[in-house]
Amino acid sequence: MRTSQLYFSTLKEAPSEAELISHKLMLRAGLIKRLGSGLYTWMPLGLRVLRKVEAVIRDEMNKAGAQEMLMPAVQPAELWQETGRWDVFGPQMLKITDRHERQFCFGPTHEEVITDIARSELRSYKQLPVSFYQIQTKFRDEIRPRFGVMRAREFTMKDAYSFHANFESLQATYGAMYQSYSNVFARLGLKFRAVAADTGAIGGSGSHEFHVLADAGEDLLAYCPDSDYAANTELAEALAPAEPRRAPGEAMRDIDTPKQTTCEAVAALMDISMERTVKLLALMTSANELVIALLRGDHNLNEVKLGKVEGMADFRFASDEEIRAAFNCPPGFLGPVGIPAGVRVIADRTVAAMSDFVCGANKPKFHLAGVNFGRDLPEPNIVADIRNVVNGDASPDGKGTLEICRGIEVGHIFQLRTTYAEKMKCQFTDADGSLKTMEMGCYGIGVSRIVAAAIEQNHDERGIKYPAAIAPFTVAIVPMGYHRSETIKAAADALYAEFTAAGVDVLLDDRNERPGSMFADMELIGIPHRITIGEKGLAEGMVEYIARAGGEMKKIALTDVVRVLS
Ligand code: ATP
Ligand code: MG
Ligand code: MG
Ligand code: MG
Numbered sequence: 001m002r003t004s005q006l007y008f009s010t011l012k013e014a015p016s017e018a019e020l021i022s023h024k025l026m027l028r029a030g031l032i033k034r035l036g037s038g039l040y041t042w043m044p045l046g047l048r049v050l051r052k053v054e055a056v057i058r059d060e061m062n063k064a065g066a067q068e069m070l071m072p073a074v075q076p077a078e079l080w081q082e083t084g085r086w087d088v089f090g091p092q093m094l095k096i097t098d099r100h101e102r103q104f105c106f107g108p109t110h111e112e113v114i115t116d117i118a119r120s121e122l123r124s125y126k127q128l129p130v131s132f133y134q135i136q137t138k139f140r141d142e143i144r145p146r147f148g149v150m151r152a153r154e155f156t157m158k159d160a161y162s163f164h165a166n167f168e169s170l171q172a173t174y175g176a177m178y179q180s181y182s183n184v185f186a187r188l189g190l191k192f193r194a195v196a197a198d199t200g201a202i203g204g205s206g207s208h209e210f211h212v213l214a215d216a217g218e219d220l221l222a223y224c225p226d227s228d229y230a231a232n233t234e235l236a237e238a239l240a241p242a243e244p245r246r247a248p249g250e251a252m253r254d255i256d257t258p259k260q261t262t263c264e265a266v267a268a269l270m271d272i273s274m275e276r277t278v279k280l281l282a283l284m285t286s287a288n289e290l291v292i293a294l295l296r297g298d299h300n301l302n303e304v305k306l307g308k309v310e311g312m313a314d315f316r317f318a319s320d321e322e323i324r325a326a327f328n329c330p331p332g333f334l335g336p337v338g339i340p341a342g343v344r345v346i347a348d349r350t351v352a353a354m355s356d357f358v359c360g361a362n363k364p365k366f367h368l369a370g371v372n373f374g375r376d377l378p379e380p381n382i383v384a385d386i387r388n389v390v391n392g393d394a395s396p397d398g399k400g401t402l403e404i405c406r407g408i409e410v411g412h413i414f415q416l417r418t419t420y421a422e423k424m425k426c427q428f429t430d431a432d433g434s435l436k437t438m439e440m441g442c443y444g445i446g447v448s449r450i451v452a453a454a455i456e457q458n459h460d461e462r463g464i465k466y467p468a469a470i471a472p473f474t475v476a477i478v479p480m481g482y483h484r485s486e487t488i489k490a491a492a493d494a495l496y497a498e499f500t501a502a503g504v505d506v507l508l509d510d511r512n513e514r515p516g517s518m519f520a521d522m523e524l525i526g527i528p529h530r531i532t533i534g535e536k537g538l539a540e541g542m543v544e545y546i547a548r549a550g551g552e553m554k555k556i557a558l559t560d561v562v563r564v565l566s
Contacts, residue, residue: 001473002496003509008045010521020216022455023148025464029525031451038145038153045525046451048472050156053450054135056187056469057158064180066131066160071113073137077103079112083423092140106139111420111442114161118438119426125165128428128438129173133160135447147216149448150408150456156447164439165430167417174206174415177443181210181411184445189467190410190454195221195230197412206415210445211407212453221407222393226400233404408453409446416440455526464526465548473507475499475565476527478519480534483512492533495543495561502566523548529565531556 014024017034026032031046042050058068074096080086086105094106107113114132122128138157145153160177164170178194185192190212197209209232211221223230393402420426421438430436451470458465468474477499479492492508499506507527509518515532522530532544542555545564556564 003511020147022452052470060180060184061133066133069132070134074104075107094139094141108140115420115424115426118163125430128165129169131162150452158445160443162441170439195232197232209409210411212410214456216456217406217408219407222402224395224400229395229397411445413443463524466526471528473527474505475529476522477508477531482510498562504566
């Protein structure tokens with residue numbers, strides 16, 4: 001393609017709403033454009049990247065024997081009522097009503113729809129096992145959409161589902177999917193780690209997440225450098241036994257001693273044990289999750305008091321339902337806990353400030369029992385605290401100690417077993433003639449999130465450094481004087497034609513711009529290889545080559561370029 005035909009626009013500065021480097025670069029490179037909260041348009045250049053990610057995923061899914069299909073994005077409420085998830089999925093689900101007053105949702109995931117297909121299509125053990133997948137738009141009304149397409153409300157997911165006659169068959173497919181996922185992320189050129197995970201709202205038993213390793217990641221992963229053990233700390237929290245509550249008043253006294261670490265101070269503030277605090281903080285990726293963790297962590301909770309911050313908001317909730325809605329609680333969170341109506345939760349900015357405080361982002365002043373952080377208590381450094389505690393822990397496999405790193409969840413696979421099939425009567429006739437419930441697996445990849453995660457891992461001060469597999473173009477040709485010199489134009493056009501014939505994705509910068517701004521644009525949008533054609537070199541039959549990944553500028557004979565780069 002030629003830049004004169006490609007619509008793209010780059011920005012020198014990122015709009016101020018972007019916090020993460022990947023979000024900034026995606027806006028600056030003109031890959032995406034914001035429509036509303038958590039809603040993004042993929043501009044032509046960005047869509048090329050998204051499609052390349054999809055192509056790798058498709059290829060690996062096909063190799064794993066899964067068959068592509070496409071289910072509707074809009075799903076009838078009745079299906080979700082069958083599994084009970086209509087009521088428990090929570091406010092993440094966008095519910096809609098049609099002109100006949102029938103209820104639907106915009107699919108946040110597709111277990112119900114695929115199980116409905118399986119129960120009517122698959123009748124005999126002879127049809128099993130079978131796997132299907134789709135690449136499609138999902139909608140989740142995230143409480144805090146942020147970081148651009150990293151946590152959007154509308155996003156692209158690859159979701160696959162497998163159906164089996166028995167557990168052994170599910171395990172075999174699960175293993176094959178685990179391998180496909182590893183292949184996908186390796187081919188995409190990402191540094192990743194597979195970790196044992198909690199099954200969350202999706203349900204089922206065994207589960208692994210795939211994380212792209214990046215400091216900007218919202219998840220804390222515990223792993224053992226001496227063995228294969230790796231887990232999302234969410235899992236550690238889910239498995240941890242409930243902690244006994246402290247005696248009232250004890251916490252307030254604790255905080256008077258100025259020698260506490262941040263963790264101890266937070267534990268005192270929250271009136272819970274140190275160990276639990278560490279886990280809660282490890283769990284916490286947003287202020288709201290902190291509150292959820294608090295609510296979940298203490299069954300006798302009457303009042304959650306985090307201290308006083310200037311300009312804080314103070315809410316009263318009338319019912320469990322309101323609390324659940326406000327904090328986006330996953331199913332079951334408040335059910336057995338039963339927070340009494342009228343409970344006073346100091347939330348919103350207080351908790352946000354608390355979150356910032358423990359994360360060290362900024363340091364609001366907490367006034368508690370006269371205690372002032374920074375003056376009476378040490379400056380917070382919660383990440384170091386978590387590291388210390390986790391570093392002290394033995395790996396559950398007994399093969400060493402744990403370390404912590406941050407990850408971006410890009411994939412998640414589950415052994416659902418018969419959770420959905422039972423509720424939806426998804427049965428088949430086995431070889432012995434008996435009627436049995438199907439075993440089921442499901443496998444998700446955050447396709448659009450991968451684009452952001454890849455940039456988070458591959459960039460420098462000049463812009464994006466795409467891994468080869470997902471760059472919008474592989475080679476950029478930048479002629480010095482395309483509009484001025486006939487020889488330059490002829491050489492550039494010929495080279496462009498040669499690359500195109502060789503099947504290489506090539507971008508010819510035929511704009512009438514200053515060389516500096518053409519170079520800057522090609523670097524910003526992350527084209528892995530750049531060929532510069534100048535008059536002097538051309539006189540000797542040479543062009544200049546530079547790799548976006550780094551390294552010296554090299555001279556290459558014009559006649560060798562395509563052979564060397566394809
Ligand atoms: P997260 O923990 O980040 O909220 P999740 O566990 O809710 O993700 P899953 O239900 O496991 O997500 O969905 C499969 C994949 O879809 C995730 O691994 C992630 O890569 C992607 N995904 C989930 N939510 C979003 C979102 N809001 N924006 C972009 N991608 C998402
Ligand atoms: Mg989620
Ligand atoms: Mg998750
Ligand atoms: Mg997940």
